[in-house]
Amino acid sequence: MDYQFFREKGYFKFPPILQIEITQKCPLSCPQCYKNLDEKEMPFDFLKDSIINASRNGTKHIVLNGGEPFVYSKIFDVLEIVDRLDVQVTLFTSGYGIHLEEVQALKVYQNLHIGVSFNGSCEAIHSLSRDGFDISYSAAKLFAEQNLHYFINWVARHDNVMDFEDLILFAQKNKADFINIVGNKLDGTGKIFQSLTRADYEYLKKVIINNRSICSIQNCYNTLQVFCYGANKSHIIGCAAGITFCCINVDGSFMPCTHLYYPEKYSDLNQYWEKSKVLYMLRHRKTTGRCSTCINSPYCNFCKAMSEQSYRNFDIGLPNCVNYQKEII
Numbered sequence: 001m002d003y004q005f006f007r008e009k010g011y012f013k014f015p016p017i018l019q020i021e022i023t024q025k026c027p028l029s030c031p032q033c034y035k036n037l038d039e040k041e042m043p044f045d046f047l048k049d050s051i052i053n054a055s056r057n058g059t060k061h062i063v064l065n066g067g068e069p070f071v072y073s074k075i076f077d078v079l080e081i082v083d084r085l086d087v088q089v090t091l092f093t094s095g096y097g098i099h100l101e102e103v104q105a106l107k108v109y110q111n112l113h114i115g116v117s118f119n120g121s122c123e124a125i126h127s128l129s130r131d132g133f134d135i136s137y138s139a140a141k142l143f144a145e146q147n148l149h150y151f152i153n154w155v156a157r158h159d160n161v162m163d164f165e166d167l168i169l170f171a172q173k174n175k176a177d178f179i180n181i182v183g184n185k186l187d188g189t190g191k192i193f194q195s196l197t198r199a200d201y202e203y204l205k206k207v208i209i210n211n212r213s214i215c216s217i218q219n220c221y222n223t224l225q226v227f228c229y230g231a232n233k234s235h236i237i238g239c240a241a242g243i244t245f246c247c248i249n250v251d252g253s254f255m256p257c258t259h260l261y262y263p264e265k266y267s268d269l270n271q272y273w274e275k276s277k278v279l280y281m282l283r284h285r286k287t288t289g290r291c292s293t294c295i296n297s298p299y300c301n302f303c304k305a306m307s308e309q310s311y312r313n314f315d316i317g318l319p320n321c322v323n324y325q326k327e328i329i
Helices: 002-009 044-057 075-084 100-106 133-145 161-173 198-210 222-229 269-275 277-283 289-293 304-311
Strands: 017-021 061-065 088-093 112-117 151-155 179-182 215-217 245-248
Touching: 017 044, 044 075, 044 269, 075 088, 100 133, 112 133, 151 161, 161 179, 161 198, 198 215, 198 222, 215 222, 245 269, 269 277
Parallel strands: 017 061, 017 245, 061 088, 088 112, 112 151, 151 179, 179 215
Antiparallel strands: none
């Protein structure tokens, strides 16, 4: 039924994936952070009800965002609820607050996927854009020693890209399942620092193709997907905000994703998914401007947050896109 709806409408009847920002607390100070961190956290009863409602309506995957999720006061209660509902859960962490006791407690959750944030294979590279290398490394070593599955979450930047092969060796040594490659977004000042050059993309493509078993490109990093795989649409997914997922903000408002700050208030997730004007615009988007003249446009589903934050428009595309090739008429 849902797939028939998707084929007819172009989006799912209810989001199969739900992002939830459970806290804005974080003890670290990462240079690349785009969040306005404070002491807010989502009330537990609201969070519990949101998860249960989403599961009953068809959500199969919950993504827990922060801040730092492990500073949430009832994080293990949340994981217990999701586990009972037999819903997949992904949790991104710096590793803060994770010790042997926490690792042993985490091992009971069969549907839990943990991403540990590393922006380098050593402190010197990591610290250029992230805080707390020792914290992340300590957590990764514990996960490896206790045979708890986890993956590495890595943001591709000009100042760390040439370290990527060393990061692969680091991941293998520390028994990470794979490396999730994430695009470099605008930071809290609204700017992108250390953007990849074309030479960086060429290098990264070569390494990814030679190490496919451990390299995974995040769905919304469409620029790298297209650069690596071209017109091979089996690899192309791209931005799915309003199509397969949306976000609940820490204050209970709803947004297309954590990078598209268009908070709207609705009585519940069902109403938001059906009635949101912002989601309507995302679902009926039509590429305009420079990107509309690119030969890659038919299968390039670029990050709408990057387009909006660059041009105040969802549909124009990305400035200085490495994939741009003007269509010859």
